[in-house]
Amino acid sequence: MTALAIHRKSFFRSSFFQILVIGIISFLGPGLWNANNSLGAGGALEPYLVKIVFALMGLLCISSAILANSIGVKHTLILGTLGWAPYSASLYQNNRYGTEWFVIFAAVICGISAGLYWAAEGAIVLAYPEHQKRGRYLAIWLAFKNSGQIVGGAINLGLNIHRSTGGKISYTTLLTFVILQAVAPAASFLISNPERVQREDGTRVNVEAKTSTWKQVRILWQTVSTPKLGLLLPLFFSDWFYWGYSSTFLTLYFSVRARALGSFLSAITGVIATTILGIFLDSQRWSLRHRAQTAGYFVMSVFTGILVWAMIIQYEYTHKNPGKLDWTSPGFGRGFGLYIMLGTAGNLVQNYLYWIVGSLGDGTQELTRHAGLLRGVESWGQCASFGINSSKFNPFYVVIINLVFWIISLPAAWFTLHQVGTVDLTKRAPSYNESSRTSKNDISSVIEK
Incomplete structure (x- = not known):
């Protein structure tokens, strides 16, 4: 690539455009998928249908760097x-015709592809920007992802506004999601390869040389x-453990239209919270x-407090089942507010952890x-979490398990989190005027110090 080509600015090669594209994909794919599962595994009353996705997704996420090294x-x-x-x-097929085998088959396909997606998407969101x-x-990326849930929640709410009882969502809702999600693969072709991305500050995206598969495994x-990274793994395991409980909580205790409203509002509060957090994390007034x-102190304290509150609410519901709560029901706000707070705090934790690993x-x-x-x-x-919930495990004990996992993971994680900022990596990004030979080894040596 010539120097002239490098310095010829193109909006479509800018880091901002890359985030817009990845945001649109996130809106169409996992955003609408989350909207489905905010209503209880896509509207089905059993949450076990999604645990296959998560099992395969975890395996493919962790090993996806090996494939990314090749292609x-x-x-x-x-x-x-x-x-x-x-x-x-x-x-849609299961909701309308009861064809459950197709759900299992599609869950395998989705789990494999989603594992690749989340790792590649994370690399783009973390590596491409200044x-x-x-x-x-x-925050922009998470806003797009949550916007998928906002739109999905709005569709669900509009189609089910008069359904104040329990049950499955309209199959028309799911058909709408299928059409929208089919656009995601086409949008992914708009992403630039990392070596062609143009940052505003003139720095390059650091692209390591390809190595052998065996070396990637090592x-x-x-x-x-x-x-x-190793000390953060228990925190990674526990930070989204709440999602299985949260989805089941919404399905067990709320009407269809209340569940749709919960999906809609929790996404909005998540966008607002992560935007504020993102502004603070980028502020140059304070050190890294x-x-x-x-x-870290803020998001972890808030999340801990909400898990304690969930334990209190779930204890009440376990001993006196409130039935299917609608927004016209007495006491609706206590349980519904818990769901909104769990979703908001969960988004904050994930936004913070992505920023940390970056x-x-x-x-x-x-x-x-x-x-x-x-x-x-x-x-x-x-x-x-979904496995425990699908086995009809007492929801109160699920909350306790989540809280215990979370608290146990914090001391080890803080050992690593306290090291962040010892070296500010924002000062190590190679510029277009620097030799490309200095990019990888210099940065790697600084990180390990």
């Missing part, structure tokens, strides 16, 4: 967008076994270390591993 982040992302529409189509804009761009093992620790490394392959580990271990936590 690149962009092509890994394209493969990762292929499973959303078939899964929603299977939910380092000092990472928090805001993460690097992955080293990443898992070192304190930098100060931002990492302050935000601050612990650089380069598309390294950040594919980091994002894959984060989302993969999270997925296994979700799989365990």
